Amino acid sequence: MDLRYGMNPNQPHARVEPVGDRLPFDVVSGSPGFINLLDALNAWQLVREAAAATGRVAATSFKHVSPAGVAVDGPVPGFLLDALRTSDDKLSPVAAAYLRSRSSDPRASYGDFIAVSGEVDESCALMVKKVVSDGIIAPGYTARAREILSAKRDGKYLVLQADPDFEPPATETREIFGVRMIQDADIAPLTIGSELGNVITGEVADDTRTDLILGLIALKYTQSNSVAYSRDGQVIAIGAGQQSRIACTALAGEKLATWLWIQHQRIRDVAAAQKGQDRLNLLYALALGDTAGTGDLISEALTDEERAGILAGTTGVSFTSDGFLPFSDNVEEAHKYGVSAIAAPTGSVRDDAVFDRCTELGISFVGTPRRYFHH
Known part of the structure; x- marks a missing residue:
């Protein structure tokens, strides 16, 4: 099948072919x-x-x-x-x-x-x-x-x-700069039973396990390094593609905070006159106190105290990581956003420090059996 173009319009010749007898x-x-x-x-x-x-x-x-x-x-x-x-x-x-x-x-x-x-x-x-x-x-x-x-x-x-019945081949290849790389396909499904059995600190309720497995599955298909915050069956914020894990954790935390702030009823009422994406853009501006985006409505924006209060009252958030947490600073950063449970691979020389910090902050930690890198 011919495609419109490749990765960019200046790559005009592109097509897709099935590896086996059909496309999925x-x-x-x-x-x-x-x-x-x-x-x-x-x-x-x-x-x-x-x-x-x-x-x-x-x-x-x-x-x-x-x-x-x-x-x-x-x-x-x-x-x-x-x-x-x-x-x-x-x-x-x-x-x-x-x-x-x-x-x-x-x-x-x-x-x-x-x-x-x-x-x-x-x-x-x-x-x-x-x-x-x-x-x-x-x-x-x-x-x-x-x-x-x-x-x-x-x-x-x-x-x-x-095609819901399509299953990919057991091996996959990728070509880059004249080099073909071949590896086993990462086709083992992630399940609550396979990933979340090793509870190291605290306890994990069933609904939290759902949030954790959703986060891990999301990370399996997210550009590494990556972390995710989840709650109530929704992966709310993802930090992806950063070279340090703490940068991912902070980036995703900022997204989570903004998601909480844009739900404030006052600024929703202020933005009511707008439609669609314009309404959403105004909500973001009011939530973040963006003087350029709010114009004459800046007086209705959330205050620093309101934003801090919303974060302080946030609970029940789950946090997942596609690789081990090398330092306890990730735990401390995640704790700012109401995290009560973490699932991540273990294997860092500082695992004990991470587990101890989770215990001190009242965070449950589940050690997962694999990493979830995706590139």
């Missing part, structure tokens, strides 16, 4: 590009694995080969319902799962690639119609959903149907 997807509408397929294939694997691990509909909002958010079905944060002029009672489980994933970092999700683990219905398709997105991949579409999505962007919107 069919094109329903639109024409894929190189990055579209990188996002779609990573995102599809993520939601398929997350659905299997949790037994619930899973979705991700994917952007530049990493997830901006991951979630299973549940209540959608009110600020996004405001922006899309909808309500929870109008949403099917698959629509709710996607909107929850998009609500994690709605600025990053602008122009995302969507993946959902279940059949896309009319409810989900109508929400996708409202947002700025490059494409979607799912195992199936109702007739009405297919009609809605195939009309988006005058038929240019990319709709892919994944």
